[in-house]
Amino acid sequence: MLNVIQFIIRFGTFFLFLGLEIVCIYLIVNYNKAQQDIFLNSANLLSGSVNEKFTKVRSFMNQYSVVDSISQENAALYQERFNYPFLFDTLDNFKDTSLVYSVIPARVINNSVSTQHNYFTINKGTSDGVQKGLGVITKNGVAGIVKSTSKHFALVISILNDDLKTSASLTRNGYFGSLVWDGKDPKYFDLQDLPRHAETKVGDTIQTSGYSLIFPKGILLGTVKEIKQKEGTNFYSLTCRIWEDMSKLDIVYVLKNNAKPELEQLEKDVYTDK
Amino acid sequence: MSIQINKLHFSLLRIFLIIAIQVLVIKNIRLPWDKEGYGLFLFYPVAIMFLPSQLSKPITLIIAFCAGITVDVFYDTPGVGAGALVAMAYARPLAFEVFEVRLGIKLGQESHNLNPGFFTLLMYAAVLLLIFCFCYFSFEYFTIYYIEDIIIKTIYSFLLSLTIVALYIVIFRPKI
Structure with missing residues (x-):
């Protein structure tokens, strides 16, 4: 307190001058009037400049929440899109199930692309509804399938894993095959076991076939780059360039098929009867 | 003590008269070639320049503020003259330090050189007047954008005002 008083006494003249x-x-x-206009103009310029910088800093700080918010919105749109076909299901199979697919947005927190068996980790786990066996997609296509989960995280088998086969079809005629990675270029995949009579040409698009319990039909994956005939068989394979760049995964969406347990049980019963 | 109070009374009377001359006489002087009104005769800073050296700094600042406001009322420039005069009053001790030997005055002490000489007083007054003029036009323009105009007006008004201040020094031989 004494120091404060001494300080004021010492610099009292200066403070009086300032006041x-x-x-x-x-x-x-x-x-x-003139000075008022100048002051207001200068103050506006200054405050505008300060506000602009502050907004930049704030938007930088808020970018994660914005991205999260957008990914939530995207998830809601995906959900609507994937459930849309079931609204017109004339067989009333899903009458009691308003949502066949639920979509959970997530972020990739770890990723590998350099080996033959690649995995990535997402920041959603069992507490968010993520379970083993669920499909993971991005805005550009399929990313992988959940292999294991913890409470807050999940490990996903990347499509850059030669153990993973995804059912894909030609968009133009619906003929389907298995999409597999040959372990070489992360941009190129093989669509195998297409019947010989399936017409196709370079540039055709491929999509998920919907013949699995994991991915719904119609998720576009990439384009045909090369058609390879297999000698002595009735099948051929296509080299496809996929649109997703797996080396820079960020926002992904986990697809939960709510009808999966019922369908799995049905298939299980059929195989057991055999 | 009574001498100091007498000096203060005399100084206040002198301030009153200087302000009266400024707002009643000098304000109405118009130079025939200066139709734009670039040059101003700013005489009233002498009221603060030649305040007694024993007067404390805070009192000098308050007197400068009051004198400046009074003139501003007549010039219809609230705050402009007062701001410049307060700035000049704050710079006055520095001018004292610069001219300490020549003036024979140390701030806060009784003067022992009764006749510092015309040129010494004029130099001392000129430094403070220049500070005053620059501050006055800076406050008037209130932006650095017109710095050229501020400098031109400062120099022009400084030269005009200095002639009147010189006359004042010659006629009254003020004591600090």
Whole structure:
């Protein structure tokens, strides 16, 4: 306290000078039209500049929440899109199930692309409804299938894993085969076991076939780059370039098929009867 | 003590008269070639320049503020003259330090050189007047954008005002 008083006494003249100048500036700004306009203009410029910088900093700080918010919106749109066909299901199979597919947005927190068996980790786990066997997609196509989960995280088998086969079809005619990675270029996949009579040409698009319990039909994956005939068989394979760049995965969406347990049980019963 | 109070009374009377001359006489002087009104005769800073050296700094600042506001009321420039005069009053001790030997005055002490000489007083007054003019036009323009105009007006008004201040020094031989 004593130091404060001593400080004020020591610099009292300066503070008085400062105070009187502030009063003068107040008078100038408030009672002189020209100076008032200049002051307001300068103040606007200054505050505008400061606000702009502050907004940039704030938007930088908020970018994650914005991305999360957008991914939530995207998830809701995906959900609507994947459930849309079931609205017109004339067999009333899903009458009691308003949502066949639920979509959970997630972020990739770890990823590998350099080996033959690649995996990535997402920041959603069992507490968010993620379970083993669920499909994971991105805005550009399929990313993988959940292999194991913890409470807050899940490990996903990447499509860049030669153990993973995804059912894919030609968009133009619906003929389907298995999409597998040959372990070489992460951009190129093989669509195998297409019947010989399936017409196709380079540039055709491929999509998920919907013949699995994991991915719904119609998720576009990439385009045909090369047609390879297999000698002595009735099948051929296509080399396809996929659109997703697996080396920079960020936002992904986990697809939960709510009808899967019922369908699995049905298939299990059929195989057991055999 | 009574001498100091007498000096203060005399100084206040002198301030009153200087302000009266400024707002009643000098304000109405118009130079025939200066139709734009670039040059101003700013005489009233002498009221603060030649205040007694024993007067404390805070009182000098308050007197400068009051004198400036009074003139501003007549010039219809609230705060402009007061701000400049307060700035000049704050710079006055620095001018004292610069001219300490020549003036024979140390701030806060009784003067022992009764006749510092015309040129010494004029130099001392010129430094403070220049500070005053620059501050005055800076406050008037209130933006650095017109710095050229501020400098031109400062120099022009400084030269005009200095002639009147010189006359004042010659006629009254003020004591600090």
